[in-house]
Amino acid sequence: MxxxxxxxxxxxxxxxxxxxxxxxxxxxxxxxxxxxxxxxxxxxxxxxxxxxxxxxxxxxNRAIGDAIKAQVDRFCFMAPSYAVETRSELAKTIIGLMPDNMGKVFFTNAGADANENAIKMARMYTGRNKVFSRYRSYHGSSFGAGNLTGEPRRFPLEPGIPGFVKFFDPYIYREAISFESEEAATAYYLAKLEEQLGYEGASSVAAIVMETITGSNGVIIPPKGYLPGVRALCDKYGILMICDEVMAGWCRTGTMFAFQHFGVKPDIVTFAKGVTCGYVPLGGVVVSKSIAAYFDDNLLSCGLTYSGHPLACAAGLACVRYYGEAxxxxxxxxxxxxxxxxxxxxxxxxxxxxxxxxxxxxxxxxxxxxxxxxxxxxxxxxxxxxxxxxxxxxxxxxxxxxxxxxxxxxxxxxxxxxxxxxxxxxxxxxxxxxxxxxxxx
Ligand code: PLP
Structure with a gap:
């Protein structure tokens, strides 16, 4: 053509x-x-x-291309219930890059379904049903991820899923109030969030979902102390902290994952994009050891035909190795x-x-x-x-x-x-x- x-x-x-x-x-x-x-x-x-x-x-990138070709020569697909070298090794490698509280990976096809499955797991693990996420965020265009999204791209899905609550992010440049310092801004936004949790009933909130650094809505970087403050609120009320690292993860911000800038340990991390750099689609949900242990005895009611696709995992493994080697x-x-x-x-x-x-x-x-x-x-x-x-x-x-x-x-x-x-x-x-x-x- x-x-x-x-x-x-x-x-x-x-x-x-x-x-x-x-x-x-x-x-x-x-x-x-x-x-x-x-x-x-x-x-x-x-x-x-x-x-x-x-x-x-x-x-x-030759290394990624060659890894995909090598996997094509072995086999292209094997159902998620079989143990496959690239799938096992990539999960092990990802856990090795995470803080010591993280335990296991559930692979998805991309970012939206990573967020879908993260909120599903959070609801199953906590037995609670509300989910907090922020205005000016983007978490994907499918129904659940779209309902997490806090900007007009979610409008076609409205009136939306009951229990999906939005709160304001610390977008200091556009705030009507001016703050003396980043710390003062942090204190303001955290107090508002805690107030809102109170009005919603904190004990019914399963998770707070945030893009660690808001991406497509304008690279909004949280002020000093904000993420540790959200972590403390999550601990206080038994809420899971979910960091969406789909865009900000995989070296983009100068650390392997963006949450590493802020000294916090999330309970769940979602990723996609840079894990394979798009050579084959792949995403995933990393869960803490305690969430992983919960599913030892309770059914993990999540599934995708292509969870941990061998070709995608081959690409992911080559990609993640390349980040380090280069x-x-x-x-x-x-x-x-x-x-x-x-x-x-x-x-x-x-x-x-x-x-x-x-x-x-x-x-x-x-x-x-x-x-x-x-x-x-x-x-x-x-x-x-x-x-x-x-x-x-x-x-x-x-x-x-x-x-x-x-x-x-x-x-x-x-x-x-x-x-x-x-x-x-x-x-x-x-x-x-x-x-x-x-x-x-
Ligand atoms: N989360 C964030 C922060 C994103 O930027 C995106 C996509 O841009 C998604 C989730 C959705 O990912 P995908 O388009 O792979 O479903």
């Missing part, structure tokens, strides 16, 4: 996610290597979002420092940049009409003039490929990016922000 034929068949036969089908305009792609991909006319694009913040190791965390911390410094300069230089938030190679640029009032460039949930789409187009025209959410542009390149490559790409972002300053405010 030619590029044009591929594009036209895509438009005619595929239903593309999160899109009005009439407005889609997919680029037909021919090949990809490292942080780049090419269309059928030979144009090279830079992946500045790691696709959907999943391709942490970029395209064409010192990916070293690169994330080195290049991430440069990313943060450049983003701070962009914020200084451009009236349209209200805030920049970054940790490791995970960052967002929040656009405003006015730095002082912090009025967002586009109102929440709306973009009547299509401004964010225009900004993404201006970036794409310079082959800087990423996406936006509300008034934030995401910058989350593959974790193998070099400082020189990053500098080249951020100069394109600088140029586009200059156009926003002149033409869109």
């Amino acid at each position: 030619t590029g044009e034929e591929i594009k036209s068949a895509h438009k005619q036969y595929n239903l593309q996610s999160w899109s009005r089908q009439k407005s889609i305009n997919p680029i037909p792609l021919q090949k990809a290597e490292g942080i780049y991909f090419w269309d059928y006319d030979g144009n090279r694009y830079t992946d500045m979002s790691s696709q959907l913040v999943n391709m942490n190791l970029g395209f064409g 010192d990916i965390l070293g690169n994330v911390n080195r290049v991430g420092k440069a990313l943060g410094e450049t983003l701070e300069k962009l914020k200084e230089a451009h009236p349209c940049v209200g805030d920049v938030r970054y940790i490791g190679l995970f960052s967002a640029v929040e656009l405003v009409r006015d730095k002082k009032t912090r009025e967002p460039l586009v109102p929440y949930g709306k973009d009547p003039e299509g401004l964010m789409g225009k900004i993404i187009k201006l970036l794409s025209a310079r082959r800087f490929m990423t996406y936006s959410h509300e008034n934030c542009v995401l910058v989350a390149p593959p974790l193998i990016i070099t400082e020189a490559q990053l500098t080249e790409e951020l100069s394109k972002l600088d140029e586009v922000l200059g156009i926003v300053d002149k033409e869109m405010l």
Whole structure:
């Protein structure tokens, strides 16, 4: 097929996610290597979002490809009830990377079903039925994960599942109150959460589910003491703490898992994306030793045909080994420092940049009409003039490929990016922000 034929068949036969089908305009792609991909006319694009913040190791990683091929030669599939080397070894490796309270892994196909199964296990283990999650979070688009989600992508599922309660996250930049310090903000949000637990009946709450660092809703990093404070509330009321590490996990933020920045031990961790970098889909739920022990005698009423798919586990094992062998965390911390410094300069230089938030190679640029009032460039949930789409187009025209959410542009390149490559790409972002300053405010 030619590029044009591929594009036209895509438009005619595929239903593309999160899109009005009439407005889609997919680029037909021919090949990809490292942080780049090419269309059928030979144009090279830079992946500045790691696709959907999943391709942490970029395209064409030989070690992952070879591990998949080796497993294809042995067998492609074996039901979850058989012991398979890649499945056993990956679970063992993941537990080895976790804090000492964690016990076992239940593998899923991706992130949404990891969260589905996490809340199911939490409800079975605690015998309670309410689940707390936060506004401005995204946990997946299936029914349960979609009900955890605290932004408009859950609206088609409403009126929603009874017992799914939302609370406010510590988004200090957009808070009406100003705080003297991060600690003061933490104390405020924790007091509100405890108050809400009281009104909901804390003894009926099975779990508090949080993206450790909120991802697609604008890389919102919790203030000092916030996660330990949530942990303490969970301990006080017998609630399970579930950290969704689907986007923030696997070296993205400069530690293997984002919760490691904050010195907390969750009861359940969900993961997906970077565990295989998308070479084969895989997700999972890691549970504490005590939750694992509960299911020694009680039925684990969870199941998926492809739980722990041997090919996916082969990819996962190669991927996780590669993170260590190639010192990916070293690169994330080195290049991430440069990313943060450049983003701070962009914020200084451009009236349209209200805030920049970054940790490791995970960052967002929040656009405003006015730095002082912090009025967002586009109102929440709306973009009547299509401004964010225009900004993404201006970036794409310079082959800087990423996406936006509300008034934030995401910058989350593959974790193998070099400082020189990053500098080249951020100069394109600088140029586009200059156009926003002149033409869109
Ligand atoms: N949780 C978080 C934090 C995510 O960012 C995503 C997807 O972006 C999901 C869950 C859902 O994962 P998936 O799309 O693999 O189902």
